Amino acid sequence: MTVFDRLFADSTLSQLQQKDTHDPLAHKRAEFKLPEGVIYLDGNSLGALPLRVSARILRVVEQEWGNQLIRSWTANAEAAQDWMQLPDRVAAKIAPLIGAQAHEVAVGDSTSVNIFKLLAAALKMAPSERHVILTDADNFPTDLYMAQGLNALLGGQYELRPVPSAELEAHLTEEVALTLLTEVDYRTGRKLDMAGLTAKAHKNGILTIWDLAHSAGAFPVDLNGTGADFAVGCGYKYLNGGPGAPSFLFVAQRHHDSAHAFLSGWMGHADPFEMAREFSPAPGARRYVVGTPTVLSLSALDAALDVFGDVDMNELRAKSLSLTDTFIELMEPLTAQYPLTLVTPQTHAERGSQVSYQHPQAQEVMQKLTQRGILGDFRTPDILRFGFTPLYHSHADVWRAVQGVKHVLEGSG
Amino acid sequence: MTVFDRLFADSTLSQLQQKDTHDPLAHKRAEFKLPEGVIYLDGNSLGALPLRVSARILRVVEQEWGNQLIRSWTANAEAAQDWMQLPDRVAAKIAPLIGAQAHEVAVGDSTSVNIFKLLAAALKMAPSERHVILTDADNFPTDLYMAQGLNALLGGQYELRPVPSAELEAHLTEEVALTLLTEVDYRTGRKLDMAGLTAKAHKNGILTIWDLAHSAGAFPVDLNGTGADFAVGCGYKYLNGGPGAPSFLFVAQRHHDSAHAFLSGWMGHADPFEMAREFSPAPGARRYVVGTPTVLSLSALDAALDVFGDVDMNELRAKSLSLTDTFIELMEPLTAQYPLTLVTPQTHAERGSQVSYQHPQAQEVMQKLTQRGILGDFRTPDILRFGFTPLYHSHADVWRAVQGVKHVLEGSG
Numbered sequence: 001m002t003v004f005d006r007l008f009a010d011s012t013l014s015q016l017q018q019k020d021t022h023d024p025l026a027h028k029r030a031e032f033k034l035p036e037g038v039i040y041l042d043g044n045s046l047g048a049l050p051l052r053v054s055a056r057i058l059r060v061v062e063q064e065w066g067n068q069l070i071r072s073w074t075a076n077a078e079a080a081q082d083w084m085q086l087p088d089r090v091a092a093k094i095a096p097l098i099g100a101q102a103h104e105v106a107v108g109d110s111t112s113v114n115i116f117k118l119l120a121a122a123l124k125m126a127p128s129e130r131h132v133i134l135t136d137a138d139n140f141p142t143d144l145y146m147a148q149g150l151n152a153l154l155g156g157q158y159e160l161r162p163v164p165s166a167e168l169e170a171h172l173t174e175e176v177a178l179t180l181l182t183e184v185d186y187r188t189g190r191k192l193d194m195a196g197l198t199a200k201a202h203k204n205g206i207l208t209i210w211d212l213a214h215s216a217g218a219f220p221v222d223l224n225g226t227g228a229d230f231a232v233g234c235g236y237k238y239l240n241g242g243p244g245a246p247s248f249l250f251v252a253q254r255h256h257d258s259a260h261a262f263l264s265g266w267m268g269h270a271d272p273f274e275m276a277r278e279f280s281p282a283p284g285a286r287r288y289v290v291g292t293p294t295v296l297s298l299s300a301l302d303a304a305l306d307v308f309g310d311v312d313m314n315e316l317r318a319k320s321l322s323l324t325d326t327f328i329e330l331m332e333p334l335t336a337q338y339p340l341t342l343v344t345p346q347t348h349a350e351r352g353s354q355v356s357y358q359h360p361q362a363q364e365v366m367q368k369l370t371q372r373g374i375l376g377d378f379r380t381p382d383i384l385r386f387g388f389t390p391l392y393h394s395h396a397d398v399w400r401a402v403q404g405v406k407h408v409l410e411g412s413g
Numbered sequence: 414m415t416v417f418d419r420l421f422a423d424s425t426l427s428q429l430q431q432k433d434t435h436d437p438l439a440h441k442r443a444e445f446k447l448p449e450g451v452i453y454l455d456g457n458s459l460g461a462l463p464l465r466v467s468a469r470i471l472r473v474v475e476q477e478w479g480n481q482l483i484r485s486w487t488a489n490a491e492a493a494q495d496w497m498q499l500p501d502r503v504a505a506k507i508a509p510l511i512g513a514q515a516h517e518v519a520v521g522d523s524t525s526v527n528i529f530k531l532l533a534a535a536l537k538m539a540p541s542e543r544h545v546i547l548t549d550a551d552n553f554p555t556d557l558y559m560a561q562g563l564n565a566l567l568g569g570q571y572e573l574r575p576v577p578s579a580e581l582e583a584h585l586t587e588e589v590a591l592t593l594l595t596e597v598d599y600r601t602g603r604k605l606d607m608a609g610l611t612a613k614a615h616k617n618g619i620l621t622i623w624d625l626a627h628s629a630g631a632f633p634v635d636l637n638g639t640g641a642d643f644a645v646g647c648g649y650k651y652l653n654g655g656p657g658a659p660s661f662l663f664v665a666q667r668h669h670d671s672a673h674a675f676l677s678g679w680m681g682h683a684d685p686f687e688m689a690r691e692f693s694p695a696p697g698a699r700r701y702v703v704g705t706p707t708v709l710s711l712s713a714l715d716a717a718l719d720v721f722g723d724v725d726m727n728e729l730r731a732k733s734l735s736l737t738d739t740f741i742e743l744m745e746p747l748t749a750q751y752p753l754t755l756v757t758p759q760t761h762a763e764r765g766s767q768v769s770y771q772h773p774q775a776q777e778v779m780q781k782l783t784q785r786g787i788l789g790d791f792r793t794p795d796i797l798r799f800g801f802t803p804l805y806h807s808h809a810d811v812w813r814a815v816q817g818v819k820h821v822l823e824g825s826g
Contacts, residue, residue, distance in 0.1 A: 035479070038482070048482065062467060067446075069453060069455065069461065070459045070790070083656060109704070112676070113522065142680075145678060145679060149675045149677035153673075243478055244711070246707065263525070266553075266554050266555035274793065275554050275793050277575065291526055294523075294658070295656035295710075296656070296709045297709045375483060
């Protein structure tokens with residue numbers, strides 16, 4: 001590093017630190033456990049641990065399970081501590097983050113299983129002459145796999161049609177029963193125009209299922225504002241619910257009577273302990289809850305969501321864009337020097353909360369970054385992925401991360 | 414209580430305490446947290462907390478999630494601590510309890526969802542002219558509901574035929590595609606003849622799905638010995654995995670190539686991080702794992718299963734029968750005095766690890782028992798259900814429980 005380089009770098013850092021002093025979300029960082037010596041740019045794969053989760057899990061294990069035992073299913077319902085309503089309470093916390101009403105959200109099962117539920121419900125609602133499930137060719141694999149499995153179960157009568165995201169609009173034809181799209185691409189961080197695509201789909205009589213895996217908790221989502229029909233999302237990325245946290249699904253209220261809960265389990269029954277022989281759906285989205293809730297994992301997610309209690313999602317989005325802008329800007333000189341290609345859109349409206357680059361030795365580069373405590377993701381075949389979480393990242397973190405990338409690329413890492 | 418009554422009672426208690434001194438499983442009680450003043454006869458609804466679970470959960474939350482973050486998915490694989498293989502490690506611990514090979518067992522999702530997976534796989538394997546799903550009319554409701562939902566998804570081409578358990582054998586006809594039976598009835602505790610029914614079913618070309626909710630961990634189960642095709646079971650009852658613990662499923666090795674994983678998620682893929690666009694199943698039962706494992710809940714189950722590490726399941730069964738025999742015997746005078754009717758079979762081969770009585774005011778009686786710290790279950794419409802867990806119950810507990818029932822029925826409770 002030359003003296004000039006250093007001077008420039010330092011002045012950039014101090015400018016960024018200046019920005020951080022005006023960050024309205026700066027105080028949220030103290031609510032997370034972040035290991036020393038680590039810059040964690042992988043909250044879009046597994047969100048960091050909110051401190052309040054530890055105390056909650058301990059209480060659930062020792063008190064609710066250990067001492068209260070079976071009574072915890074129904075006890076303290078008036079204090080909102082019974083396990084029976086826990087899925088509904090978690091749904092009510094997620095709803096405002098995604099522009100939904102609480103009774104349009106059900107929490108439980110994995111994202112994959114929830115995709116299956118929604119695909120099954122939507123396919124049976126679509127006109128029987130429509131046989132195409134339109135999807136992004138670069139959709140996250142499990143979305144594709146669940147559609148493949150359901151189609152096989154239904155005798156292969158549907159066609160899963162994967163097309164490049166740029167061609168999606170042109171493919172919204174009368175053959176299409178529904179779209180299965182992930183709003184933010186897990187590799188490139190490219191954000192689709194949910195409102196525009198939904199409107200266009202509806203105009204052509206097509207139902208929409210939106211996968212919000214990289215959206216919920218990353219920026220404000222407005223499902224009802226965009227007129228979305230169905231959505232699914234992940235509890236363990238930007239919602240910080242812990243590894244394998246339960247997923248959520250959304251069914252717009254107007255579809256509740258027609259969107260059949262084909263995975264009809266006793267916890268989605270109107271009165272589970274009536275032990276009736278026929279399934280009778282609970283009101284609202286609760287019908288899409290299936291088996292007994294995974295109380296430990298679900299309690300962690302419940303506590304984690306309280307982090308969002310005082311967060312203005314527009315402020316969060318503004319900071320997210322400022323962090324990713326800063327990263328892109330500081331990385332720019334490196335893209336000139338090294339075989340790094342930015343694959344994340346520069347346009348704000350088309351960007352999620354991550355920045356990704358192609359690099360021919362991406363896996364090796366990410367291994368070296370990890371050794372330096374800079375944790376991002378390698379995604380096959382050649383993607384370096386860096387996730388930014390406005391709840392616990394500062395602009396100074398971004399600067400340090402770029403210094404780390406620089407050192408690794410210089411071969412001094 | 415007369416002097417004679419008291420003398421008799423005390424001598425019975427001391428005889429029972431004598432039995433307890435020879436109990437080879439007595440030391441297991443110290444491995445559980447059991448609240449003072451409670452006799453917990455509801456381990457068949459939610460197993461008590463194994464002490465080792467608390468420490469494990471704390472480690473998973475603070476160290477594996479909090480400190481190691483995303484690295485925990487793959488780190489320490491050689492020490493069997495990576496999250497990726499956690500479902501397989503748990504499956505390997507469950508396998509010997511149910512007479513299965515490790516690669517025939519998959520762990521994850523709820524019992525309800527696993528029933529759906531197995532029903533879908535088995536229906537598609539059955540000859541296409543067979544349209545009947547034979548089940549016990551008193552089967553646990555979620556088993557019925559999942560079959561109803563799947564049938565609706567498949568256009569109603571199947572008939573769910575519920576018959577009284579005594580008539581099951583007579584209904585194993587050529588119309589039947591498969592049986593969906595719970596080995597131990599959740600209300601009466603009646604245990605079906607799994608080997609006999611499976612053999613008779615196979616003779617008639619019928620596939621079998623066994624629900625082991627009240628079997629696994631309650632007594633030795635021998636799936637491969639009985640020739641069972643498919644099975645499903647619960648992690649939170651006799652396996653003590655915690656509220657809503659992940660469930661397990663079993664697919665006999667001979668069916669692995671033909672039992673399609675219709676809920677095909679990325680964690681059942683042969684190489685999840687290849688991110689291929691087509692689903693390619695993992696070897697063995699791992700293909701039936703769907704989404705990202707719920708690591709917190711799954712870790713609790715993993716730790717809980719270590720309780721069984723040094724347990725001889727035949728000793729466990731012998732003690733279970735001794736406990737339920739003792740309960741039935743001590744309760745007998747009360748059935749003469751009060752409107753109590755034993756609904757659990759007296760024959761050992763037909764009994765699980767619970768004892769149930771009908772009582773016209775069963776709900777009220779159970780409420781009073783609960784107030785006295787004797788926790789069992791009321792099950793609609795008129796069942797008092799008492800579960801016995803040989804790992805933490807003594808014969809003296811049984812005596813105290815009966816004294817409690819007596820007090821409540823006498824109106825002094």
